[in-house]
Amino acid sequence: MDHLIFEIGLAVALIAAGGFISAKLRFSVIPFYILIGMAVGPHAGQIWHLDFRFIESAPLIEFMGRIGVLFLLFYLGLEFSVGRLIKSGKSIAVGGTIYIAINFTLGLLFGWGAGFPLQETLIVAGITTISSSAIVAKVLVDLKRTANPETEMILGIIMFEDVFLAVYISILSGLVLSGSSTLGGVLLSALLSLGFMLVLLIVGRKAVPLLNKWLNVSSNELFALIIFALLFIIAGFSETIHVAEAIGALLVGLILAETEHVHRIERLIIPFRDFFGAIFFFSFGLTIDPLALGGALWYSLGAVVVTLIGNFVAGMLAGRSAGLSPKASSNIGLTIVSRGEFSIIVANLGKAGGLLPLIQPFAALYVLILAILGPLLTKESKHIYKLLNRIFKFEKRNRTDEKAALGDDPAG
Template structure:
């Protein structure tokens, strides 16, 4: 091992920590700050004496740690997800989630087609522009103290519905892109294999819950976490060998573990790893972006932002109305769910791994940055926006 790797890694983590502190002081989402600091350093950054901001020696290690961030983010998402919870949410969330996805995914497909992308790239673009960031949405609700608002349950339920869609969509997309299939039959077979693998793991996992309850009855925290990590990385790693994204493997493990009696213990122990490696995931994504290429993606990103602003808010209004919420509450739904972040980046990385257009990475970086910074601002001003819409349209009496 090169003697500078550990020092470079320390510098990288220090930069991430500084970005996090700035975001915390500004009471803003940390996601854009992590990405920006990653873009400011890397191969195009200067070397300041012993401090090499190019991260040449440690680049591979940082990227691996970033991949671990994806694994932990999706594993934790799986732990949080509950089929029972979705069922209890009832018809309102099913209808609202369907409305939100139908509008935004359709607009994403249309945007990708107008942008001149290939079929696979159109599917990636639609995924990038459709799924809300659970992390940013939750933070916006917490920072604005809207946990008790009537629309909050619908917002959280819609993000949960999106997560279910994401799991299925990623399994199909990874089979399509990573397998390299080109014919219709090959594409269909790859997608079915990925989806079949996902369903098989879930079926076996649910049947194995009693066995897992006994096997994980380990007193030692050290041995317990090692067993969980081994299970997580083995399945996530094996998934990649059969052209299914590691993120899906991690999500599947989380969904299975969520059914066991050890879920709360694992959730508590895994949270620091999710936060640490998750931060490095956003940083490593920024590190992979050449800032000079952002200009090439500027108009594409601004177009996607406009499409998302329209799609998310129209969907929010319709979803709110379907749940018989007021126009003001419905406005809050659209402005909060606009946030894009970790899931957009995961889909973009999938496209990159499949050798698709190089513009997808800078496009996603700029798009996520704009949406991650715009959402908290607009959500905070939702009252004024609602009043403005009401004056212009003359609707929204409630």
């Protein structure tokens, strides 16, 4: 253990270098963290003929990455809250359902068409369905699109995805981690997971007045200890009943978002979310053999094409259901195409379940491509829409539909 502190310091310095480069290039930081992890991971010696490997610190870095997942999901829970999910409205529910249905179905078809077994197909569908909240939110802020008419739908779909993710990871946990191979076993595990989630949310909301009292302390040290105790105990207990620990963290965030101390909790959590979240992406990169990516190249490229098509179609339909213009609707699909932290979480679930090794490099390459393409497509969405509008005549069709709805259909 003589070099443990030095290795951790070196890892953090490399992560900081990746963040510095991404800031200079004004690009999403996630692919840089993953690429640096790949470049200095256990397989790096085969490429660079240098010993970059983090030998003593590897287990600790992996554990810190797990902590990063908890903080990422916990913070998302704080941002949305159960109340906000309920108040999101019918249009967001419809748009979110359209988005999930199209992308999840395409993910299942892609996994089946690629010849993956059932469990791997379910993992692939999860990887390709969920957008990166972190990348999407950053892009919206950077491009000053928070006031755009389609942004409410984009954020609503992201919230809808979080709910879907919670349910889907619960089901996957029962299938992949508990070893249930029968339909009855899967349903029992899923019901146990969903029951735990519902009970925790109901009890948590009832306990809000008590939580307000407990958290009404002036000491920042005591306040942090209470928050961290709630987070780690509930997330850890979730894991013991085969519910992903990340979902336990999300549920704690949703509950604490209802308290009067939510802004104080956010200020406390943000530095931990950023620090441990960066280590999470770096630790994921450490597990990837760059030489193995070639075997996943065509699978990843195929999944990227399917995702681009599915996102655009889903965005157009979701926007149409909410009465948005074709241009605003196209922005929805082009903005939420990025994949990141949640795809990696689902991929790690496959790794924990001992599924095909191909899943990890497939997810890594898929996330890298879309983490790079996503912000670019969002930035150039205006030009992309103009090009597609010349081909598919979205605006002409929209005007025709409006006339038909008013009883002034020229074909009538």
